[in-house]
Amino acid sequence: MNIGPIKIRLPAVPYGAICIFPFVFYDRDGHDASHEETHWWQQLELLILPFYFLYALFYLFGLIRWRDHQVAYYRNPFEVEAYVNELDDGYLDDRRWYAWMRHVGYWFGEHE
Numbered sequence: 001m002n003i004g005p006i007k008i009r010l011p012a013v014p015y016g017a018i019c020i021f022p023f024v025f026y027d028r029d030g031h032d033a034s035h036e037e038t039h040w041w042q043q044l045e046l047l048i049l050p051f052y053f054l055y056a057l058f059y060l061f062g063l064i065r066w067r068d069h070q071v072a073y074y075r076n077p078f079e080v081e082a083y084v085n086e087l088d089d090g091y092l093d094d095r096r097w098y099a100w101m102r103h104v105g106y107w108f109g110e111h112e
C-alpha cells in the first residue's frame with residue numbers, strides 16, 4: 001500500500017517543516033521530510049486527535065519535570081523516534097506500527 005502525506009511546499013513554515021495530518025508543510029528540501037513523515041504515521045496510527053493529546057501530555061509533563069523546553073521537546077517519545085531515524089532512508093519502509101512506544105521508557109528515565 002503506497003500511502004503517505006500530502007506534501008506542500010510553502011515560502012516559510014514554522015520550524016522549517018510541520019506535520020498536520022494529512023499534510024506535511026515544509027519550506028526547504030532535506031531530511032526534515034523523513035522526520036515529519038514519521039509524525040504523519042504516528043498521527044495516522046493514533047487516529048489523529050489522540051496523537052496531539054498524547055504529544056501535549058508528554059511535552060507538558062516533561063516541562064513540569066525538567067523545567068526546560070528543549071529537554072521536554074527532545075525527550076518526547078514521538079520526537080525521539082523521529083530524530084533517531086530521520087537520517088535512515090529505509091526507516092519508514094520497515095517501520096512497525098506504534099514504534100514510538102519503545103521510546104516511552106526513555107521519557108520515564110530509562111536508558112536507551
Ligand SMILES: [Zn+2]
Pocket residue numbers: 035039078079082
Ligand atoms: Zn518532530
